[in-house]
Amino acid sequence: MQLLVTNSPFTSEQAELLNKLLPTLTEAQINWLNGFLTFYQAGSAGTAAAELASGAVLEATTAVPAAADVPQGPREATILFGSQTGNSQRLAGRLAEKLKGQGFDVTLSAMNKYKTNKLKETPYLFIVASTHGEGDPPDNALTFYEFLHSKRAPKLEGTKFSVLALGDTSYEFFCKTGRDFDARLAELGAQRIADRVDCDVDFEEAASGWIAAVSSAVSAAPAASQVSVAAASVGTASAAAESEFTRTNPFMAEVLDNLNLNGRGSDRETRHIELSLEGSGLTYAPGDAVGVYPQNDPELVEEIISFLKWNGDEAVPAGKAGETASVRTALLHHYEITVLTKPLLEKAVAFSGNAKLAELLKPENKEELKAYLNGRDLLDLLRDYEPWTLKAQDVATLLRKLPPRLYSIASSLNAHPEEVHLTIRKVEYEAHGRKRKGVCSVYASERLQIGDKLPIFIQQNPNFKLPVNPDTPVIMVGPGTGVAPFRAFLEEREEAGAAGKTWLFYGDRHFVTDFLYQTDWQRMLNDGVLSKLDVAFSRDTDEKVYVQHRMLENGEELFKWLQEGAHVYVCGDEKHMAHDVQAALITIIAQYGGKTQEEAAAYLSELQEQGRYQRDVY
Numbered sequence: 131m132q133l134l135v136t137n138s139p140f141t142s143e144q145a146e147l148l149n150k151l152l153p154t155l156t157e158a159q160i161n162w163l164n165g166f167l168t169f170y171q172a173g174s175a176g177t178a179a180a181e182l183a184s185g186a187v188l189e190a191t192t193a194v195p196a197a198a199d200v201p202q203g204p205r206e207a208t209i210l211f212g213s214q215t216g217n218s219q220r221l222a223g224r225l226a227e228k229l230k231g232q233g234f235d236v237t238l239s240a241m242n243k244y245k246t247n248k249l250k251e252t253p254y255l256f257i258v259a260s261t262h263g264e265g266d267p268p269d270n271a272l273t274f275y276e277f278l279h280s281k282r283a284p285k286l287e288g289t290k291f292s293v294l295a296l297g298d299t300s301y302e303f304f305c306k307t308g309r310d311f312d313a314r315l316a317e318l319g320a321q322r323i324a325d326r327v328d329c330d331v332d333f334e335e336a337a338s339g340w341i342a343a344v345s346s347a348v349s350a351a352p353a354a355s356q357v358s359v360a361a362a363s364v365g366t367a368s369a370a371a372e373s374e375f376t377r378t379n380p381f382m383a384e385v386l387d388n389l390n391l392n393g394r395g396s397d398r399e400t401r402h403i404e405l406s407l408e409g410s411g412l413t414y415a416p417g418d419a420v421g422v423y424p425q426n427d428p429e430l431v432e433e434i435i436s437f438l439k440w441n442g443d444e445a446v447p448a449g450k451a452g453e454t455a456s457v458r459t460a461l462l463h464h465y466e467i468t469v470l471t472k473p474l475l476e477k478a479v480a481f482s483g484n485a486k487l488a489e490l491l492k493p494e495n496k497e498e499l500k501a502y503l504n505g506r507d508l509l510d511l512l513r514d515y516e517p518w519t520l521k522a523q524d525v526a527t528l529l530r531k532l533p534p535r536l537y538s539i540a541s542s543l544n545a546h547p548e549e550v551h552l553t554i555r556k557v558e559y560e561a562h563g564r565k566r567k568g569v570c571s572v573y574a575s576e577r578l579q580i581g582d583k584l585p586i587f588i589q590q591n592p593n594f595k596l597p598v599n600p601d602t603p604v605i606m607v608g609p610g611t612g613v614a615p616f617r618a619f620l621e622e623r624e625e626a627g628a629a630g631k632t633w634l635f636y637g638d639r640h641f642v643t644d645f646l647y648q649t650d651w652q653r654m655l656n657d658g659v660l661s662k663l664d665v666a667f668s669r670d671t672d673e674k675v676y677v678q679h680r681m682l683e684n685g686e687e688l689f690k691w692l693q694e695g696a697h698v699y700v701c702g703d704e705k706h707m708a709h710d711v712q713a714a715l716i717t718i719i720a721q722y723g724g725k726t727q728e729e730a731a732a733y734l735s736e737l738q739e740q741g742r743y744q745r746d747v748y
């Protein structure tokens with residue numbers, strides 16, 4: 131049907147544009163647009179981001195007639211998530227609630243808990259997956275990822291699917307896991323009913339759009355009377371959701387304490403920060419993290435404003451839709467100014483009169499671009515690619531929202547009611563001739579005062595949790611700030627009077643200045659809450675000693691603990707430590723379990739599948 135002024139509410143120009151566009155759309159694009167328009171309409175009606183996040187807006191989508199050719203069989207949907215820090219899991223839970231509301235029998239499951247022999251039977255398959263490491267799947271997606279990409283993966287011609295990919299455009303392999311799943315499912319013959327959505331760090335709106343699109347695409351399925359058994363493993367509804375304070379509506383937590391844990395003469399600074407949760411209704415469990423919305427460095431903000439000769443008081447879009455703030459406040463609180471990404475440079479080209487910037491973005495200069503982005507910030511870009519026509523008003527177009535930083539919780543709520551404690555190490559380094567300051571850690575170290583209010587939310591992490599049985603032994607490996615969650619674990623076990631054995635491997639540079647929470651561990655050792663403590667101070671001896679060396683030295687006993695059912699937890703540096711610790715575990719299992727390296731690796735994978743080997747790495 132051709133749209134005309136007479137048969138539609140559009141002007142002739144609008145009708146012409148739509149007549150051009152509509153015939154070019156694929157079925158998946160129409161479905162996506164369906165959902166998007168519902169979401170857009172609700173958003174422009176002033177709906178707060180928090181409401182979007184809660185899924186309230188999405189209710190409207192059930193009324194949208196779906197264009198999808200949906201199967202008329204039972205209304206069953208399988209939602210699988212691969213999540214390291216909980217975002218994908220939470221979004222998968224939201225889709226599950228949405229589809230259940232539409233009368234679907236939903237199976238919601240972590241990928242590693244899903245029985246793959248059911249895959250072929252599922253009429254609808256929805257995947258929500260983040261990317262970690264250097265383009266790697268999250269831990270709980272690994273086995274499913276490998277299965278799906280192997281020859282054993284079944285043909286999926288009878289399956290309709292869609293993928294939501296979470297990631298961060300500042301990483302080289304942006305959303306790689308989700309992209310791989312999307313491509314592989316299509317290769318196996320599954321039919322995409324809503325296009326994949328790739329989310330950057332500020333994922334709420336894009337994810338809500340995807341949920342709406344999926345909901346819309348499936349809404350022409352048979353009536354709700356066909357609802358059968360309740361979902362098998364829907365159970366991720368968040369405790370934090372019981373509070374009104376969320377990622378999109380953070381709680382202003384009062385700072386009760388902020389002390390440096392490192393001794394005088396240390397080359398590191400690690401803050402122990404105590405925050406009040408009073409009146410928030412927020413709760414958490416050991417293993418969860420706190421998301422902190424930081425402030426940018428005021429000096430850097432002033433340098434940018436003065437470089438561009440802006441009036442710092444000019445009002446610009448900032449915060450929720452329709453809100454404004456002075457450009458100074460916007461750069462301090464709302465926009466990211468310390469990270470360069472390819473999408474940012476692609477937008478910046480329009481405002482730069484320097485042809486070299488467009489040159490840098492050409493596909494043949496991929497490697498130069500990668501090198502340029504590494505370690506540079508907005509001020510570097512401005513200085514390097516003059517002249518600029520950027521106006522203060524353009525910040526909203528050009529810049530990403532300032533993302534929150536996550537910190538592993540270092541306290542037990544039972545030991546410290548209505549409080550949460552964090553362990554934040556200051557990040558400072560030199561790059562491209564300038565001193566660089568980590569946004570959040572430097573804010574916490576240099577400017578955050580007792581009595582200040584810090585915007586926070588609780589980020590649940592179901593993938594890093596103490597065993598349910600208090601008698602189960604636990605082995606904790608946490609060098610540096612990686613030790614933070616283990617203070618929470620041990621306080622929790624102390625409060626519960628748990629009998630299970632506990633073993634902590636801790637390491638840092640120097641015994642005298644860098645032994646974080648030393649007195650806590652000593653007291654816990656005395657009280658029997660901590661059964662064993664092994665430490666590795668890397669710079670007190672000629673040869674470096676790391677936690678994995680202590681593990682290897684204690685290999686026989688460590689393997690005995692594993693055989694007794696111990697759970698192993700690793701927290702801290704992802705790039706080196708976590709890999710080396712994993713290699714040490716495999717060596718120990720091989721040596722004391724009489725296994726080959728392959729068998730030992732399979733043993734560890736099995737522990738991971740059972741939730742007995744959990745990692746919280748960054």
Ligand SMILES: Cc1cc2nc3c(=O)[nH]c(=O)nc-3n(C[C@H](O)[C@H](O)[C@H](O)COP(=O)(O)OP(=O)(O)OC[C@H]3O[C@@H](n4cnc5c(N)ncnc54)[C@H](O)[C@@H]3O)c2cc1C
Pocket residue numbers: 215419424468505535536537538539553554555556557558559560561567568569570571572611612614746747748
């Ligand atoms: C689940 C999770 C839990 C975490 N828990 C903790 C915790 O308990 N304690 C803690 O301190 N941190 C923790 N982190 C890390 C924390 O979230 C922040 O990433 C960290 O504090 C740095 O943030 P920032 O804003 O200060 O620095 P940013 O402004 O974000 O700068 C950090 C970036 O600077 C770059 N960089 C850092 N050092 C160098 C260098 N030497 N050379 C070149 N580039 C460099 C890297 O690109 C790095 O990503 C955790 C992260 C995650 C994901």
Ligand SMILES: NC(=O)c1ccc[n+]([C@@H]2O[C@H](COP(=O)([O-])OP(=O)(O)OC[C@H]3O[C@@H](n4cnc5c(N)ncnc54)[C@H](OP(=O)(O)O)[C@@H]3O)[C@@H](O)[C@H]2O)c1
Pocket residue numbers: 555557609610611612637638639666667668669674676677678702703704705706707708710711748
């Ligand atoms: N993504 C981010 O934004 C971000 C921000 C901050 C920190 N991090 C990461 O988080 C990690 C934790 O930082 P941190 O400051 O708490 O501690 P850390 O740098 O990990 O240092 C803690 C101890 O671990 C040692 N170590 C170094 N390499 C190791 C290895 N391969 N295996 C085992 N131990 C090793 C260090 O020794 P030496 O130093 O003597 O070698 C030190 O004694 C950092 O390494 C960093 O990569 C990430």
Ligand SMILES: Cc1cc2nc3c(=O)[nH]c(=O)nc-3n(C[C@H](O)[C@H](O)[C@H](O)COP(=O)(O)O)c2cc1C
Pocket residue numbers: 212213214215216217218219259260261262263264265266268296297298299301302303304305306331704747748
């Ligand atoms: C240590 C670390 C490594 C990451 N690596 C990547 C990456 O390679 N590619 C990417 O797109 N995103 C990367 N991210 C961003 C995450 O995918 C993003 O934060 C996502 O929202 C996390 O979702 P989850 O909580 O479901 O795991 C990384 C994040 C962390 C903390």
